[in-house]
Amino acid sequence: MTIALTSGEPSGIGPDIAIIHAQRERTENIQVYADPDVLLQRAKALNLPLTLKENSTSKAGELSVFPIKSKEKTVPGKLNPDNADYVLSLIKQATHDCLNNKCNGILTGPINKAIINQAGIKFSGHTEYLAELSNCSKTVMLLATAKLKVALATTHLALKDVPKNITKESLTEVISIIKNDFKYLGVINPRILVCGLNPHAGENGYLGDEEIKTISPVIKTLNQNGYNLSGPVPADTAFTVDSLKDIDVVLAMYHDQGLPVLKASGFKNAANITLGLPFIRTSVDHGTALDLAGSGNISLGSFNCALSFFQKLSSNGS
Numbered sequence: 234m235t236i237a238l239t240s241g242e243p244s245g246i247g248p249d250i251a252i253i254h255a256q257r258e259r260t261e262n263i264q265v266y267a268d269p270d271v272l273l274q275r276a277k278a279l280n281l282p283l284t285l286k287e288n289s290t291s292k293a294g295e296l297s298v299f300p301i302k303s304k305e306k307t308v309p310g311k312l313n314p315d316n317a318d319y320v321l322s323l324i325k326q327a328t329h330d331c332l333n334n335k336c337n338g339i340l341t342g343p344i345n346k347a348i349i350n351q352a353g354i355k356f357s358g359h360t361e362y363l364a365e366l367s368n369c370s371k372t373v374m375l376l377a378t379a380k381l382k383v384a385l386a387t388t389h390l391a392l393k394d395v396p397k398n399i400t401k402e403s404l405t406e407v408i409s410i411i412k413n414d415f416k417y418l419g420v421i422n423p424r425i426l427v428c429g430l431n432p433h434a435g436e437n438g439y440l441g442d443e444e445i446k447t448i449s450p451v452i453k454t455l456n457q458n459g460y461n462l463s464g465p466v467p468a469d470t471a472f473t474v475d476s477l478k479d480i481d482v483v484l485a486m487y488h489d490q491g492l493p494v495l496k497a498s499g500f501k502n503a504a505n506i507t508l509g510l511p512f513i514r515t516s517v518d519h520g521t522a523l524d525l526a527g528s529g530n531i532s533l534g535s536f537n538c539a540l541s542f543f544q545k546l547s548s549n550g551s
Contacts, residue, residue, distance in 0.1 A: 234547055235289065236540075237299075237327035237336040240267035242320055243307040245521025247342030248275040249529070250536050251296060252283055259291040261544065264336065266323040268303040272296065278309065278527040301326060309527035312345055317352035320344055324359070328366040331512040337547055338513025339363075340539055343521045346389075357389040360507050363514055371406045372509035373414075375482070376492055376518060377542060378499035381472075382482040383491040384411050384425075384508070395487045396443060399430060404451045411482060412460060414508040417549040418542075423481035426471060427452055427464030430486045434467045448486075501532050504539035506546075513546045515539040 241247030251265045252275060265272070269285050276283035282294040289297050303319040330336045341359055349356040356362065364372040374385045386407050387398050408425065415423040428434075429448060431441030438445050448465045456462050464484075470476055471483055472494045485491025495503060496518065505516040517535040525531050 234261060235336045236261055236263045236543060237330060237339045238263050238265045239323040239327050239339060239341045240265055240271070241323070241342030241344045242312070242348070242521045243268065243271045243303055243316060244309055244311050244313065244526060245343055245345065245523055246526050246531050247344075247521070248272055249279060249526060249531055250342060250517070250533060252276050252279060252281055253529075253531070253533060254536065255283065255296045256281060256293055258293045261540070262289045262291060262297065263340075264289070264297045264299055266299045266301060266327050268307070268319070269298055269300050271303060271307050272298065274307070275309065275527060279529050281529075299326065299330075310523045312348045312523065314348050314352035317349045317354055320349065321354070321356075321362075324362060325366060328363060332367065336512075338515070338543060340536075340543055341514065341516040343517055343519060345521050359505075359514075359516060360388050363507060363510060367510055367512075369509055369511070371403070371410065372507050373407050373410045375411075375506040375508055376495045376503055377506055378495065378503045378538070381477070381495055381498060383495045384482055384484050385488060385491060386484060386486045388488060390487065392487065392489075396430065399443060399447060399486060401447055401451050404447065405455065408451070408455055408460065408462065408484065410509040411484065415481065417546045419545070419549055420481050422459070422461050424461045424463070424479055425482055425484055426466060426476065426480045427462055427484045428468040428471050428486055428490060429465035432467070432469075434465045501534040502538055503535060504542045506542055513543055515543045515546070 284295045285298045303316050305315045327339045360374045374388050376383050430443045435441045435444035444465045452462045468490050503518040507514040
């Protein structure tokens with residue numbers, strides 16, 4: 234099994250994660266997509282030994298690298314829009330290699346969406362970009378810890394754009410992807426708790442009618458076809474102990490409806506998983522942490538979680 238590790242924003246902690254992880258012997262084969270000079274310079278800043286190989290290696294202090302040159306010299310902690318194309322080229326090449334069966338999937342390091350957009354490139358996020366590169370009409374963002382999993386009906390959208398992007402068709406497709414791909418997490422027919430869009434799940438139409446017109450009909454239809462759905466439930470009670478009893482995954486309608494709860498309970502020990510792709514994709518659940526780049530004062534908790542989920546997905550046939 235070969236895991237493509239994209240090192241992400243070069244001025245952030247993505248390179249640090251790869252280097253620190255490489256300090257021990259490993260069972261998995263990780264190929265890092267990065268500028269070799271960035272890795273070597275960062276290893277020097279971290280005062281850690283690093284030997285780069287173009288073939289697979291699992292020895293401590295060694296990394297297998299797919300070399301891609303950055304446009305400008307990297308300074309830890311200082312973003313440079315001139316390197317935006319470089320960051321995207323890492324993802325493009327890794328995706329190409331996965332689609333051509335050279336790698337089993339991608340574990341992505343953190344990127345900075347703002348600096349990519351500042352460079353004049355329209356970019357909303359990893360999830361959407363990977364879907365575009367893979368010609369997938371729909372993917373689903375899933376944030377996961379050992380105890381809690383939250384999927385999103387919409388991803389990186391302005392709040393005003395969320396309602397019009399939740400249709401019967403899109404919601405059906407999202408739930409179908411969740412049901413299909415959860416088998417790779419060892420769950421054949423997941424019990425899905427579906428949140429409402431509006432406060433109090435619309436209060437019978439007094440606070441919005443999306444639950445009545447869209448969400449409830451989809452739940453009813455899919456349950457008639459063998460799905461295991463409950464809801465729509467108010468998001469403010471969806472994450473209570475009683476609500477989560479016997480639930481495999483919560484489906485939130487938008488990004489900040491579900492993820493604050495998950496990150497509050499499991500930050501640095503959670504992974505981002507993209508469902509619906511033709512290959513495995515997991516990721517750390519944090520950003521570039523520019524102020525920590527080159528300091529050595531970082532946690533690999535989220536990386537280890539992303540790696541663990543990658544291995545589980547792979548072992549279950551994803």
